Amino acid sequence: MSLSIRNLRKSYIEPTGRRLPILNVESFEIASAEQVVLVGSSGGGKTTLLNVIAGITSADSGSVTIDGVDVTSLPEAGRDRFRAQRIGYVFQTFHLLPAFTALENVLLGMSFSGRKADRHRAAELLKRVGLGQRLDHRPTALSVGEQQRVAVARSLANSPSLLLADEPTANVDTANQDHILELIRGACTEHGVSLLMVTHSRDVASRFDRIENLSDFNRPEVAA
Amino acid sequence: MTLLAIAWKSMRQRSLSSLLTALSVALGVMLMVAVLVINGIVSDTFRQKGTGFNLIISSPGSDLATVLSCVYRIGLPGEPLPWRFYEEDILKNPAIESAIPMTMGDATQAGGFPIVGTTAEFFGMEYEPGKHFRVKGQDPRKLLTGPFDAIIGDRVARENGWDLGSEFSLIHGGMDDHVHDEKFKVVGILAMTGTANDKTVFVNLDGFFSMSGHDKPATEALKRLRDFGYEVTPQQEQTLLKAAAELAHHGEEEAAGDHAGHEHHGHFHSLPNDLKEVSFILVRTKRPAQAIMLTAEINEGVRAMAVNPIRPMARFLDNFVGSIRTVLLFLTALIVVVAGVGIFVSIYNSMADRRREIAIMRALGAQRVTVMLIILGESLLLCLSGGLLGFTLGHGLVFVAAPFIESRAGILVNPFKFELLEIALLPMLLVMAILAGVLPGLAAYRTDVASSLSD
Numbered sequence: 001m002s003l004s005i006r007n008l009r010k011s012y013i014e015p016t017g018r019r020l021p022i023l024n025v026e027s028f029e030i031a032s033a034e035q036v037v038l039v040g041s042s043g044g045g046k047t048t049l050l051n052v053i054a055g056i057t058s059a060d061s062g063s064v065t066i067d068g069v070d071v072t073s074l075p076e077a078g079r080d081r082f083r084a085q086r087i088g089y090v091f092q093t094f095h096l097l098p099a100f101t102a103l104e105n106v107l108l109g110m111s112f113s114g115r116k117a118d119r120h121r122a123a124e125l126l127k128r129v130g131l132g133q134r135l136d137h138r139p140t141a142l143s144v145g146e147q148q149r150v151a152v153a154r155s156l157a158n159s160p161s162l163l164l165a166d167e168p169t170a171n172v173d174t175a176n177q178d179h180i181l182e183l184i185r186g187a188c189t190e191h192g193v194s195l196l197m198v199t200h201s202r203d204v205a206s207r208f209d210r211i212e213n214l215s216d217f218n219r220p221e222v223a224a
Numbered sequence: 225m226t227l228l229a230i231a232w233k234s235m236r237q238r239s240l241s242s243l244l245t246a247l248s249v250a251l252g253v254m255l256m257v258a259v260l261v262i263n264g265i266v267s268d269t270f271r272q273k274g275t276g277f278n279l280i281i282s283s284p285g286s287d288l289a290t291v292l293s294c295v296y297r298i299g300l301p302g303e304p305l306p307w308r309f310y311e312e313d314i315l316k317n318p319a320i321e322s323a324i325p326m327t328m329g330d331a332t333q334a335g336g337f338p339i340v341g342t343t344a345e346f347f348g349m350e351y352e353p354g355k356h357f358r359v360k361g362q363d364p365r366k367l368l369t370g371p372f373d374a375i376i377g378d379r380v381a382r383e384n385g386w387d388l389g390s391e392f393s394l395i396h397g398g399m400d401d402h403v404h405d406e407k408f409k410v411v412g413i414l415a416m417t418g419t420a421n422d423k424t425v426f427v428n429l430d431g432f433f434s435m436s437g438h439d440k441p442a443t444e445a446l447k448r449l450r451d452f453g454y455e456v457t458p459q460q461e462q463t464l465l466k467a468a469a470e471l472a473h474h475g476e477e478e479a480a481g482d483h484a485g486h487e488h489h490g491h492f493h494s495l496p497n498d499l500k501e502v503s504f505i506l507v508r509t510k511r512p513a514q515a516i517m518l519t520a521e522i523n524e525g526v527r528a529m530a531v532n533p534i535r536p537m538a539r540f541l542d543n544f545v546g547s548i549r550t551v552l553l554f555l556t557a558l559i560v561v562v563a564g565v566g567i568f569v570s571i572y573n574s575m576a577d578r579r580r581e582i583a584i585m586r587a588l589g590a591q592r593v594t595v596m597l598i599i600l601g602e603s604l605l606l607c608l609s610g611g612l613l614g615f616t617l618g619h620g621l622v623f624v625a626a627p628f629i630e631s632r633a634g635i636l637v638n639p640f641k642f643e644l645l646e647i648a649l650l651p652m653l654l655v656m657a658i659l660a661g662v663l664p665g666l667a668a669y670r671t672d673v674a675s676s677l678s679d
Binding site for chain 1: 593
């Protein structure tokens with residue numbers, strides 16, 4: 001099993017001091033190399049779920065186990081290291097660093113994993129997403145589709161076992177949408193990486209064998 | 225990619241702000257280095273540990289002015305001493321090992337370098353502990369044999385373009401328009417000493433005395449001898465007056481152009497001893513303790529003054545220059561501190577714009593400490609690059625200022641001189657970098673990743 005969630009609860013404190021439950025997931029699992037698309041209404045907690053799985057946000061209770069490691073039991077620094085080494089994350093708005101070139105953005109992902117940054121591998125990843133001629137371009141010199149492709153290459157830099165993608169095609173045109181989707185799914189298939197992708201697009205969701213609606217297994221109102 | 229490389233990239237993203245911040249550090253460090261170097265040079269110059277003699281004897285006056293004039297060739301000497309005082313009171317004193325006469329007051333027509341009339345014995349002294357004068361492989365004590373021979377300092381040779389055999393004229397002391405007829409010839413060039421001797425022209429004492437205007441008028445000389453308590457017999461008086469009259473007659477003949485038989489550099493006329501005067505006498509006693517007794521003995525009277533060649537300068541530097549140096553260093557340190565505040569403000573102000581950047585790094589797996597270290601690294605790079613630039617500019621400033629300092633204060637300035645205290649700038653800059661970077665670093669440390677990514 002690649003990802004296993006048990007009794008996960010997460011809530012936020014509103015400015016009024018009231019507790020606002022966001023997540024209450026009794027059980028959710030993704031098998032190794034399985035590709036799952038997650039759909040749900042806006043504000044339903046999809047991004048929060050991805051952030052808790054990635055260890056960016058800590059859970060109130062429950063467990064998130066990835067490749068046998070209970071991420072929620074790790075201290076923050078441990079979660080950071082685990083995220084750098086085992087989880088790839090593609091964001092809706094790419095989140096590339098403007099001061100760094102395409103190649104350096106990919107290298108940056110490697111630098112925080114504690115392993116040696118491999119320029120050759122970073123260049124290879126960018127070539128595979130069709131940016132072999134754009135290695136030294138800064139994000140501002142790249143099109144939106146190209147920026148997202150750099151973000152995809154960066155997410156694969158540390159050979160993760162789980163890839164989280166938060167609406168990766170939301171900000172790109174249809175042609176690039178298909179290309180990016182193919183890139184992500186192809187890379188995950190090729191390397192046996194589990195994929196959990198969040199999307200609003202029915203078209204995108206329809207291409208996955210397993211489609212999960214967050215509201216089917218997340219019941220925050222019960223936690224409240 | 226190292227943390228410093230990441231910090232460097234972030235700095236480059238805000239290149240103008242980073243450049244100006246580093247420049248403010250550079251200016252502070254530049255001033256500090258310049259103050260340290262110039263102060264070091266001044267201290268070294270005026271704190272000679274040894275001068276080859278342990279007493280200067282001059283006419284009564286300011287001990288500081290005496291040392292400045294005699295050792296550092298700054299300012300004119302006071303009232304000269306009669307030659308008879310040198311011969312009878314000093315040379316015959318059993319406590320004295322050596323006594324070298326010096327006459328000063330004139331300057332070279334070219335460049336205005338001070339003239340010192342002395343004997344070859346002067347060059348037998350150490351100019352600094354363990355260091356002897358060198359003259360292009362020759363023994364300087366064997367030079368200055370001809371009355372119009374001269375040995376010139378290294379800087380005089382360089383600046384005036386003089387070499388062996390060059391001839392030059394002297395300007396009579398304090399009279400810019402009176403150029404002596406006699407010409408001196410360079411017979412030796414001193415190797416650089418790093419002292420005031422480099423900017424001095426040493427001429428044969430007898431030649432110096434023989435120049436017109438260097439003989440004291442006979443009536444004044446007789447009065448001065450009597451003031452000093454020397455007995456002058458009527459016969460001595462007559463002899464002196466007659467010799468002075470003959471000298472005056474020679475002078476008139478030469479002025480009228482009767483130069484027959486005189487074709488060399490100058491016209492040497494031996495001067496009666498009682499018409500000779502010396503500006504200073506450099507004395508080395510047989511034992512150091514005797515210098516104290518001799519000082520007390522000479523200073524007890526009113527005829528002359530004995531001065532330690534080191535103590536007045538040390539006292540002056542400690543009391544006056546030392547205080548100024550402290551104030552200057554304090555002010556320049558403040559400038560560096562202000563530059564440090566500038567670094568803090570620059571980085572701290574950029575933190576609001578960089579929350580997302582930091583959150584991205586954190587999302588990629590960077591730990592809180594890592595992003596804090598990146599910000600500290602940025603502060604460190606700004607401080608050190610500014611410091612390095614300031615160090616270079618500081619020595620550059622000294623390089624540019626050197627000719628002005630040399631011409632105005634007469635101090636030889638080596639712009640490449642390194643002060644040990646400059647090493648202290650490095651830890652100081654490191655501490656400043658940490659202090660300036662720690663608060664922005666903590667802000668980076670506390671960045672909330674999820675909310676910053678969603679902004």
